[in-house]
Amino acid sequence: MKSLQHHVRKLAQLMTEADNLVDTNKARKLIKKAEERAKKIRKRCQQQQCKENDNETTE
Numbered sequence: 001m002k003s004l005q006h007h008v009r010k011l012a013q014l015m016t017e018a019d020n021l022v023d024t025n026k027a028r029k030l031i032k033k034a035e036e037r038a039k040k041i042r043k044r045c046q047q048q049q050c051k052e053n054d055n056e057t058t059e
Contacts, residue, residue, distance in 0.1 A: 004044050007041045008041060010037055011038055011041065014031075014033050014034040015030075015031075017033065
């Protein structure tokens with residue numbers, strides 16, 4: 001599985017590319033990709049928090 005850091009870097013890269021574009025349609029597509037990546041990041045964070053909570057309750 002890809003690390004959370006990888007997803008965050010890719011998100012930043014997509015947003016930077018969208019900011020630099022003049023063509024609004026291409027920028028819109030990149031922003032949509034960035035939003036999907038942000039969802040993955042949120043999901044990953046939630047999974048890690050759940051694992052940490054499970055580890056705390058078992059100890």
